[in-house]
Amino acid sequence: MGWFNRTSPEEKAVRAAVALMQGQPTAQGGGGGSETRWRGASRMLRSMVSWVPRLGSATRDLSKTERGTLVARSRDAMRNHLLGRAAVVRVRSSVVGTGLICRPQVDHEALGISEEQADQLNTHLEREWTLYAEDPRECDAEATSTHYQQQAIALMSALTGGDVFVATPDIERPGTLYSTRLQLLETDRICNPNAQPDNEQLCEGIEFDPDTGAPIAVWICNGYPDEKRLTRPLKWERLEVFGAVTGRRRVLQVWCDKERPGQKRGAPYLAPVLEPLQKLERYSSAELMAAVISAMFTVFLKKGESFNQSNLPMSALGNEQPEGAAPDLPPVELGEGAVVDLAPGEEPITANPARPNAQFDPFFMAVAKEIGAALELPVEELLLYYSSSYSAARAAMLQAWRMYSLRRWWLVCDFCQPSYELLVDEAVARGRIRLPGYSDPARRRAYTRAVWIGPARGAIDELKEAKAAQARIDAGLSNETIEAAAMTGETWQQIYRQRKREVDQRRADQMELPNSKQAAPAETNQEE
Structure with missing residues (x-):
């Protein structure tokens, strides 16, 4: 007759769930049990019962309304919050600084040419790029910023807006060598025409292939949709991302962060910390x-009561009062x-x-x-307050530079390298430089390979850093090219050529070379 007192598995599960909700221990072991194998997936634990997020696509989890609010608050934090501005400008100054310099690195092996021929091409390409990048009338559609300044503006706009777009119109100007211009477009101007809702092929101004998700075109507004315009109405222009015939890049999208497949628009850099940032500012x-x-x-x-009213201060007698009235x-x-x-x-x-x-x-x-x-910024780097030991300060700088290096690489991939390739395309088309077989995509990539070098990381103790660099080179763990770029921001070839010119000039002028006095005793000791 004992089977009458048996409890079904379903009843046991219900009782266990009720016991968990009431904070009572279960038969599965103490008060720390869970109805799921992963405690983080529990919907019964008191600490987790109110945490019920929803699953959604990358577009749904960053909807148009929420993204607009995040952008507006990020820009306000950039303007008015001390820590918010500190974080953004710190990234700008360290990632871009005075600009990422292009050093062409033609792949001579893929092209079947000698290293000397590749060096000549590199020099020619660098000269053409310098003519283009250092003149605002050449590279900027607004004719106000050099390419190096555009790098900083694009990064700042992407950090505060989530992304920034770059159109590449062809504009002829008197007195210029090229007609390829770069036009920076803030994230607000890329939106659906006439505020129409998103659909299967259109998401916040980006038209994409529904099968592959590749962008096809962007819709650019001639103004800011949230601003009232009294002179001319708002209009939208559809601009294809790639040219239909040549595949030329007509629109670039510079991301702040792209964290999920299928994501079409980016979130601002300060988005995860806006709430604590606002509270801390208040x-x-x-x-x-x-x-x-x-x-x-x-x-x-x-x-006191015996105070003589006639002895009031002069400020109280500014206006004449009737007799007996209180002043x-x-x-x-x-x-x-x-x-x-x-x-x-x-x-x-x-x-x-x-x-x-x-x-x-x-x-x-x-x-x-x-x-x-x-934000991947140690507090010492965020506040520029290095009050601890040398080791701790150096560790903070190295950790911050991991993030800076990553964002520099993203900026190069999204903005700098495509800009350089567009310039080389036009230079070849105008006949300013001859690159045989450039129409072949493989040879084109070999011709347009380049290294982008930004401001050096710097050092707390330069002598220690120099000795460490020399030790890495001697041990075969690094080379002079890597160490020179990290410490000075220049390529080893440029440093070597300039150093050779200086030494040759000193010898021609019969001047004493540096360290020559120290080198002589060393040679004497070796002979002895």
Whole structure:
């Protein structure tokens, strides 16, 4: 008859779920049990019951409305929040700085030419690129910025807007060598025509292939859709991403971050930290105002019954009053060490604000560390405050440069290298440079290979860094090209050529070479 008291598996599961919701232990072991194998997937644990996110595509998880709000708040944080601006400009200054310099590196083996011929081509290509990149009238559709300045603008706009687009119109100008221009377009101007909703082939101004997801065209507004225009109505222009005949890049999309397959638009750099950033800014402003109020402590004086009204301060007698009427006293305001008179019968109530707050700095630093971790910026790099040891400061710089190097590589892939290839295309088409077999895609890639070198990382102790670089070269772990680019931002070839010219000039002028006095005793000792 014992089978009458048996409980079905379904009833056991229901009882276990009820016990978990009530915080009671289950038969599966103590109060820490879960109805799922992964505790993070539990829907019964009290700590997880209210965490119910939804699954969605990359487009749905970054909808048009939410992305617009994130962009607006990121731009406001860039303008008004100290930490927000610090994070964005830190990335701009370290990733781009004074500009990423193009050093052509023609693949001579793939082209079947000698190294000397490749060096000549590299020199010619670099000269043509310099003529184009350093003249705003050549490279910029607005004719205001060089290519190096455009790099910084594009990166800043992508960080605050999630992405930025670059059109490549063909504009002839008197006195210029080329007609390929780069026109930066903010993320707001790429949108669906007439605010129509997204569909299977159109997502926030990007028209794409529904089968492969490849972009086909973008819709560019002639203004900002959220701004009222009284002179001319808003219009949208459809611009193909690739040329129909040649495959030429007509539109570039510079991303801030692309984190998921199928993602069509990017999220701003500050998007994950906007909430703590706003709260920390309000807390910091409140503490600053409290400290100002504490510093502007004012003394109030109480009058007795025998106080003679004729002895009022001159500020109280600014306006003549009828006989027997109470005088109009000036408003009571805070001032730096001010003394304010009070009318008879009034009594001041003072309070000690106890500012500055001793706990402000530890709490601020704790939150700043979390924000920096989310942005891949150590707090020392974010605040430019290196107060710890040399090792800790150097570790912070190296960790930050991992992120800088990654973003520099993204910028090169999205903006710099395509710009260079467009310039070489036009140079070949205009006959300014001869590249046999350039129409072959494989040979074209061999001709347009280049290295982009940005500002050097710098060093806390340059002597230690130089000795470490020499040790890596001697041990065969690195080479002079890598170390020269990391320490000076220049290629080894340029450094060598310039150094050779300097040494030859010194010898021609019969000047003493550096370290010559130290080299002579060393040779004497070896002979002995």
